[in-house]
Amino acid sequence: MDFDIKDMQLFLKIADTGSLTQGAKERARSLSAASARLKLLESQLGTKLFYREPGGLTLTSSGEMLLAHAKNIIREYELTRKKFSAKQAHGTSRLRILANATSIAEIVPDILVSMLKRDGNVSVDVFPRNAKQAIRGILDFDSDLALITGDEDLCGLNSINFFTDHISVLFPWEHELSSAQAPRLSDIVKYPLLGIYGSTLTDFIREHVEASRLHAEFKILIDSFDPIARLAEANAGVAIIPESVAQRLCQKYRTKALRINEAWAFRERRAVFGDIDFLSFHARTFLNILIEKYFQIDANSVALEDMIEK
Structure with missing residues (x-):
């Protein structure tokens, strides 16, 4: 054969x-x-x-x-x-990352910029995946690490919980929601919704709409946040998105955002990976930069193992 x-x-x-x-x-x-x-x-x-x-x-x-x-x-x-690869001072293989839409837009670019400053020869592939797909990808050795959101079953994989992101509603200037100081889900679903196609956030919203016995119409599903902001700016609908994303979009488009007043309206962000002994040099570098950025500590002063969720 x-x-x-x-x-x-x-x-x-x-x-x-x-x-x-x-x-x-x-x-x-x-x-x-x-x-x-x-x-x-x-x-x-x-x-x-x-x-x-x-x-x-x-x-x-x-x-x-x-x-x-x-x-x-x-x-x-x-x-x-x-x-x-882990034994090499500088692994020559490509770093493979699976990440959701928010991570690709808001987290990965800054870390890669820092990586390139340290090693201009690093090569990276970033693939869009929702949380379930990303976990499956790590288990199947399709990727070195993944950035996910939510509380999916990690199936025994290692993880670092590095950020809590609140959920907000994005809408155009002078929209009726502007008068709401702390909008509830029931206030938001009165309007057509804009969302990310295939995103776990969209599934998360649908679950809470159903649990609240409300009805929501996802008028447009698209694959990234900037088109959503442009559509919101044009009053095509409102979007329930991470607050970290909304803050950036409001600086770029004629939109506003308010944090949603619900107990469930936040998402935990995690870096997920397999056996720490088999992490490549570049995967360790990526995680170290992430730790420095979100925990405000020198990665050299703490063992990566100590940052892993128990």
Whole structure:
């Protein structure tokens, strides 16, 4: 047989997404190349690995069997790679980060600027993922670390809780909400909502709307905050977003923001990663800068292990 690590990684992505197209995209391969590699893998194993159905690809019994073996293969490969990378003074591998929309917009850029000042040769890939996807990515060794929001099950991963972000409502100047000193959710859902597509924050809001027995209309879902602010500025709706994001947007657009007056209206921000012994040099550097920025301490004066949530 003549398949390699990349074939196993591709197979796992296709199995995870149920889509050859998405699997190819996430492994940075063309659709035709991914299809050819999958067909070759099936040919070498002498069996079909997926059922091709209208709703996507699902694993056959042989595919399920390979899935378990492929995870073990990738796990051992990644542990070996990270072990040797961690021993290098300056690891040459790329730093891979999974992060939600808020982190990509408000947190990651500043830390990368500081990293580049320390080492101009560092290479980084940042992929947008919600919390559940990010945790799965760390468990599957698809990433070195993740920045998430909320209280998702971390499945035994390590985490550093570095910031509490309150939730606010963003609206245009002279909007009716301007007169509310401390708007409640019931005040906000009277208006069309703007949100981030596929975001755990959007799911979080929906859960609390349902729990409060209210009705909310998400008029527009889009993939980043600046378009949301432009839409809010044009009175297309109001947006429930992190206060840290709202403060920046209000300086750029003709919008205002007020903190939501609800007991649940805050989100904990965490950096999540696997075994600390296998962290690459660049992953440790990223975490050290994050600690310095949000805890206002010298990272050299505290062990990374001491910052991990118990």
